[in-house]
Amino acid sequence: MRLNGKRIFISAAAQGIGRASVLACAAEGAHVVATDINAEGLKTLAAEHANIETVLLDVMNADAIKAFAASQQAFDGIFNCAGFVHNGTIENTTDADWDFSFDLNVRSMYHVTQALLPGLLAQAKTNGAASVVNMASMASSVKGFRNRLLYGTTKAAVIGFTKAMAADYVERGLRCNALCPGTVDTPSLRARIAGSPDPMQAEKDFIARQPMGRLATVDDIAPMVLFLLSDESRFVSGQAILVDGGVTI
Template identity: 65%
Template sequence: MRLEGKTILITAAGQGIGRASVLACVAQGARVIATDINMDALENLKRESDFIETRFLDVTDVEAVNALAAELPRLDGLFNCAGFVHHGTILELSDEDWAFSVNLNVTSMIRMCRAFLPGMLQRAQETGSVSVLNMASMASSIKGFTARTAYGTTKAAVIGLTKAIAADYVKQGLRCNALCPGTVDTPSLRGRIADAADPVQAEKDFIARQPMGRLAKVTDIAPMVTYLLSDDSQFVTGQAMLVDGGVTI
């Protein structure tokens, strides 16, 4: 099992890609610390395995992030999965929406990395390799999409942050990569579809932009997560890894 003996923390673990990633990491032998602000979702997740430890964590709360980092053992892997999709053009983007998107999509990752990297670097001295994975998107510096100004901009920043961390710590055994999914069938996406003026057409539009003719499943994304958190990817760092169903061919 590619993650045997490793301790991994995953944010936004209660549903969607985060939840699927927790289960995939456990299946590969990891002890997983699953965090979220939705305790009901975490309780349901915890029932899946004795190797899942759940914690309430608001990743925008710097004091809570620092307190958790001080409490937990040194990590082998950190997956910053929490994020928010703002729908709208730049003319539909309020200062409040922009500030929220930056805080959750970018600043929270900076705070998580700042809190957990010291312990991870110590762990790297023992094992030779630790891994940080940041959730980005194909909607970023990779490709522009309509009505995704805040989301695309912040996810582009995540790729820049990822490359900076990778460059700073490559010689110390710490790798950092960004995960860039296509359109994934998650509760978050289903919520955006339901909020559309024409939900049926909205779903058709999301599917139409995927050349493979379907939405990604969370189980399409999770194998890349386990790969990038494992020693199988120990020669991979600073990369924006696409799992997009061919959108960016």
């Protein structure tokens, strides 16, 4: 019951890291509002636990976010999980690619956090703590990876956004941290592997760059999300926390 009595918002909740985080938080007593644009995924998620409330929400729609925030009670924590991995170098990146990735990976995070901020600050004032967790990546300002120019740029922006938020609100009880996973075995990764010219080799290459010799699972990442949303991390803020299996050692 590490999150007992807390209200938690999670985006991109229908699958992958988002889904695993919803289940982990619900199991620890939180009332989790799980959002996504995947209606079927949300339907099956809602059936998993009584503490899960699902809401269809497009985090790229600023008006929808404002309407959602107006309809909700204050949250004690949020996990901005929505994102997209763009493959390519500067030579084959287009303006359309740039706009889409920044809109989903960064701008949506800005709109969600801004809309839910009054409630977070109110909870922090009442309870002494509230927490924002933002999905970044080891491919960011931490380390450069081949064919990840745009993705790495957006995730570096997430880390900058996180640190600035942390500095602005640390004295008001609101913590803000970025989570930087390694390569995680998710439906998104499987789709990218399947879409590569040689899927078997692509999977081998992903595994080869992990010193532990395997891909991360969503259950390797969700416990860190839970930790950062809980009061156990009450003295942690402004950090880009790596869960990367030793890639950046």
